Structure formats: C-alpha cells, structure tokens
Amino acid sequence: MKNIALILAIAALAGCGADGAPWTPSANVGINAGTGGVSTSTSLGATNGTVSIGANL
Numbered sequence: 001m002k003n004i005a006l007i008l009a010i011a012a013l014a015g016c017g018a019d020g021a022p023w024t025p026s027a028n029v030g031i032n033a034g035t036g037g038v039s040t041s042t043s044l045g046a047t048n049g050t051v052s053i054g055a056n057l
Helices: 002-014
Strands: 024-034 037-047 052-056
Antiparallel strands (some): 024 037, 037 052
16 A cells, blocks of 8 residues: 555656656556456556656556
C-alpha cells in the first residue's frame, strides 16, 4: 500500500509546475476470473510524450 501511495505522490508532483512538457499520469486496474481462481492486476505510470515510466503491481 505504501508503494502505491509513493508512486501516486510522485506522479502528482511530476505533473504540476515543472518546466518542460507536463507528465500525464495513468492507472489501470483489472480483475480476472478463470478456472484457476480470481486474480487482480494494477499498473501505474506517467508519460510526457517522449519518456514513459510505469510499474505493474
């Protein structure tokens, strides 16, 4: 949970008031159900058009 809060804080700070192209944060959450059970996936990231960073949790 601390990792998610840290990544969201960094994405929020990167998107405000910095020189250059603004960073656009992105997030994706998925829930999958299959014969093996239920699984979840989460991804967080940011991009400024030239550089993209992300993390899959």
